Amino acid sequence: MNLQAIVAVSGKPGLWKALVQNKTGFILESLDAQKTKMVANLSTAKMAALDEITVFGEDDDIKLTDIFERIKSSANVPDAKADGNTLRKFFREVAPDHDEERVYSSDIKKIITWYNLLKDMPLFNEEAKQPAVEDTVVEETAVAEVAAPSEAPAKAKPAKAAKAEVADTDKAPKAKKAPAKK
Template identity: 45%
Template sequence: MELKEILAISGQPGLYKYVAQSKNGVIVESLLDGRRMNAAANAKVSALTEISMFTEGDDIALADVFTRIYAHTGGKEAISPKEAPEKLKAAFAEVLPEYDRDRVHVSDMKKCFAWYNTLLQAGFTEFKLPAEAGEEEK
């Protein structure tokens, strides 16, 4: 399973693994409970490889943020997304000190930490983008 196969669906909790194309959308499997469902064609589905975080300079890919969290925690789970907003901001600033404090909200931090913890529980230890993985193989 690669990061490019992992999807976030607007209005649905958790993350999903792409399974197959259906005539009305895509079939996905929840990483939380393993249930399969059809994500309709009009649902806002985003691959994690397409999501980035705002920084004071260029935006940084979510995969790179996950890599930083993994290095910072030593491969353990990150802070709980249910912690107080001040703790979440402090933890996020440790991982990504250059994040844009005006455009990155606490809700974004909660999603980031929750998604990281979900991926870690699903067995992810590397969060490289497909292009980066291809460059290393050459």
């Protein structure tokens, strides 16, 4: 599942797709039917990318993407408006090692609501894009070649810098000599 560029914005219902970034924040588009757009200012809005969200676990935190995968394979998903006991029972099935004291029923409702928004989208069924191993090796080699230039250009640069320093001192006004003390 590819949830990159899908964010939740605090204070705004639903999920948003980050379209582009500008100087002050991001231009977001809602994932609902209205496709409303808004500018989220980074200094005032708190955004969380879905592929980075975790849920409190008893031992380790559980990634939201893992929970979505388990919900996808589940036979029946309850409605997000169901009572808290039904939601908690379902969440025990899909995330058995979650911390029940720190994961509230409102969190479970939000996760199920997000799942219902995303389940029919094509990006929910496609694989997350990860860089290929061959590409990273080529990039590292290119970076190493740029970092270690040949000896000839390195010797030429200091000579030019020295000439520039001499030229600057010739243009500087000459200091007046202080009168001799008697």
